[in-house]
Every structure is written in C-alpha cells, then in structure tokens.
Amino acid sequence: MTANRQIVLDRLPGGERLAAEHFAVNVAERPSPGPGEVLLKARYISLDAANRAWMQGATYRSALTSGQVMAGGGLHEVVESNVDHLKPGDLVFADGGWQEYAVLPGSRLSKLPDLKPETHLLSVYGIAGLTAYFGLLECGQPKAGETVVISAAAGSVGSIVGQIAKIKGCRVVGIAGGEEKGRWLTETLGFDAAVDYKSPEFKRQLRAAVPDGVDVFFDNTGGDVFEACLFAMKNHGRIACCGAVSQYDGAAPPHGPRGVPGLIVTKRLTLRGFVVMDFADQNDKALADLQGWVQSGQLKVQEDVIDGLENLPEALIGLLAGENRGKRMVRV
Structure with missing residues (x-):
C-alpha cells in the first residue's frame, strides 16, 4: 500500500x-x-x-x-x-x-x-493577491489622495491591499497587532501609518492616524476594529468586507456594532461583501498587474x-x- x-x-x-x-x-x-x-x-x-x-x-x-x-x-x-x-x-x-x-x-x-x-x-498570484486586488479596486474603488485603512494589515491579504493602495496614490493606514508589525508595515511596505489594535490606546491612535476620516476601509477582522473604523468613515465612504477573523474562533460576541443602520444612512456608506470567485472573469488582467508590480519592486x-x-x-x-x-x- x-x-x-x-x-x-x-x-x-x-x-x-x-x-x-x-x-x-x-x-x-x-x-x-x-x-x-x-x-x-x-x-x-x-x-x-x-x-x-x-x-x-x-x-x-x-x-x-x-x-x-x-x-x-x-x-x-x-x-x-x-x-x-x-x-x-x-x-x-x-x-x-x-x-x-x-x-x-x-x-x-x-x-x-x-x-x-x-x-x-x-x-501574491494566488487567492491572497487576487482577493486583495479585487476587494480593494472593485469593492473599495479608491481614488488618488484618499485615505485607505486596512485591518489585519500584516496578513496575507492586508499586506498586499496596502501596497496596491499606495501604488494607486492613496494614503494608507494599517491596523495590526503589536509595534513590531507596525514598524514592518511603515518601514518595509511603505504604509503611511500603523495602528496597534492590541494597545489600550487603539481608538486614540486610530483617530490620530485618520484626523480627516476614512474614505475606504478594507475589513478582514470584524468586531471592535470594524466598529471603530465604521465611526471614522467619511461621507460616501466605502467598506470592502473581506472577512471577520475576530469572530471565527471562540464564543460569539455578545453584540454587534450599535447604531449602525442610522450611521450608514447619514454618512451614505457603501458596504460590500465579496469572495474572490466573484471576479474570476477578470483574473488575467489582475495577474498581469500583480506580476508587473512585483517585477518593478512596487509590491513586496x-x-x-x-x-x-x-x-x-x-x-x-x-x-x-x-x-x-x-x-x-x-x-x-
């Protein structure tokens, strides 16, 4: 056998x-x-x-x-x-x-x-890269000069999302756990700022990093990080809902973000959930872009x-x- x-x-x-x-x-x-x-x-x-x-x-x-x-x-x-x-x-x-x-x-x-x-x-040429590419560009639709915030920014998807946002001319803030990951995001990947969600000063750090608000939020975590970013969104902001890792492991949270329906209406927010297979007919273009950015050194x-x-x-x-x-x- x-x-x-x-x-x-x-x-x-x-x-x-x-x-x-x-x-x-x-x-x-x-x-x-x-x-x-x-x-x-x-x-x-x-x-x-x-x-x-x-x-x-x-x-x-x-x-x-x-x-x-x-x-x-x-x-x-x-x-x-x-x-x-x-x-x-x-x-x-x-x-x-x-x-x-x-x-x-x-x-x-x-x-x-x-x-x-x-x-x-x-x-980068598999599910992670394609998820980052389509989630940001198709769902988030960032424009040059806008502020993009990414949760789980040091992960497989988030680290690529932030770099694509920089390539597109955006100001990029990554949310990750710990100072070491934050330094890696800013010093190696070129993010403009990093916020430590494990810090007791997380919300204050976030407000300081996005004083004018958030245009695009790419969410991989859900939970408290999602709630904090939701209340920092600008009018007509876009949220790409990729995952909710904070809620996958262990007991379910006692409640979700409160006051959400009214906030979505008053700020005219767009929340879009997606899975990468939704965009399979565009894979060839995405892979060509990703390969070009890697070869040029723009995407690490x-x-x-x-x-x-x-x-x-x-x-x-x-x-x-x-x-x-x-x-x-x-x-x-």
Whole structure:
C-alpha cells in the first residue's frame, strides 16, 4: 500500500477556541484516479482564516463535519492524469484538503503558469493577491489622495491591499497587532501609518492616524476594529468586507456594532461583501498587474512557510492568533 497521510477534523470546536486536540492524523491508502480524474500530490497547503469559519457552518462552501479530512486549498503536482489538458508534473491549485494525495475531477483544474518562486502561486498570484486586488479596486474603488485603512494589515491579504493602495496614490493606514508589525508595515511596505489594535490606546491612535476620516476601509477582522473604523468613515465612504477573523474562533460576541443602520444612512456608506470567485472573469488582467508590480519592486511579497503536514493544525491556530506576517503556508 502507498500511504496517504491525512489530517482529520476529529472534533468540531463549536464555541471553543481551536486547539490541536480537535485534529487527528490518519493514514489511508493512496487513491487512484478514475475516468476524467486526476491524482494530485500536495506541495504546499494554504492556511487561511476561512479554514476556521468553515467549521461554524455553511458559507460559500458546505459546512465541515467531524471525521472528515480537513478542508483546504493548495498547490499540487499532477501525478496521474486521465484528462487531456493535464499531464504528470503540471502544477494546479486545488481544494485537495489536508492530505498528501487527492483525486479530483480534471474538469475543475487548470494548469498554472511556470512562475518562480512557485510559492508565489499561493500568495501574491494566488487567492491572497487576487482577493486583495479585487476587494480593494472593485469593492473599495479608491481614488488618488484618499485615505485607505486596512485591518489585519500584516496578513496575507492586508499586506498586499496596502501596497496596491499606495501604488494607486492613496494614503494608507494599517491596523495590526503589536509595534513590531507596525514598524514592518511603515518601514518595509511603505504604509503611511500603523495602528496597534492590541494597545489600550487603539481608538486614540486610530483617530490620530485618520484626523480627516476614512474614505475606504478594507475589513478582514470584524468586531471592535470594524466598529471603530465604521465611526471614522467619511461621507460616501466605502467598506470592502473581506472577512471577520475576530469572530471565527471562540464564543460569539455578545453584540454587534450599535447604531449602525442610522450611521450608514447619514454618512451614505457603501458596504460590500465579496469572495474572490466573484471576479474570476477578470483574473488575467489582475495577474498581469500583480506580476508587473512585483517585477518593478512596487509590491513586496512576504511569505511564512512552515514545514511538515503534521504541523498544519498548529500553523492554523497560530495564524488565528496573528503569529504570521504575509501569506502562511505549509510545505508538505
């Protein structure tokens, strides 16, 4: 038997914080592809806050259940192919789960371009980069000279959003946890200011960083940070709602932002939720722009690579705690 190591969601966490004991390691037999199917071997598995959201119930995908292989996308190599458009050695992005091998219908898969380093196919040229690009430019619609604020700004999406906003001529303020991340945002990525949401002076820091208000808020966190930024919005401000990581792990908050409906009306705000698949027909243009910015040095790429399939649970737990800078992934 050729072994297929898997990480199984052994027990749903419910209202608890995610912990290593919610997962188990399983060894199964490597699957074989049938007609129209492809056998894939995982190279890198993506870690995203959405992994935790899927445990809470149905989202844009079915809810996860205990006992199944943990869901997740990643960069995979084709091992065997029963379709014409893919051959062994090709790389694809696939929802193969937390396991070494997976069989998927070839009709769902497309060969990825030959780009180096290949990890960029998961970060700036993958879901993170595309989410940042479309969320900011299509939903936020920033204009040169406007103020853009990003929550979880040191993460995989937020760090790219801020740099694109700078490229578009905006003033950029990042919200992140801790002074070290704040210095990285301003000194390395070129943000104009950084605000520490962990500081007891967070709201005062935010007011000082945006004295004239916020034109565009790119929200990855929800919760108290969302509420603080909502009340700092200018008239006709736009909010791109990308995620709510502050509410994914642990018990639900006792209440949401209060006074929101009236505030949205009086300030004539636009709030738009989105998922990256909404803009798939524009991927080619987005990738061309992203590649051009990376090659010119205008867009810096930060990746956080952890080795070992067995380390996936701790890697996700750490991401939810804000350990990472840039795109976190596990090299299988």
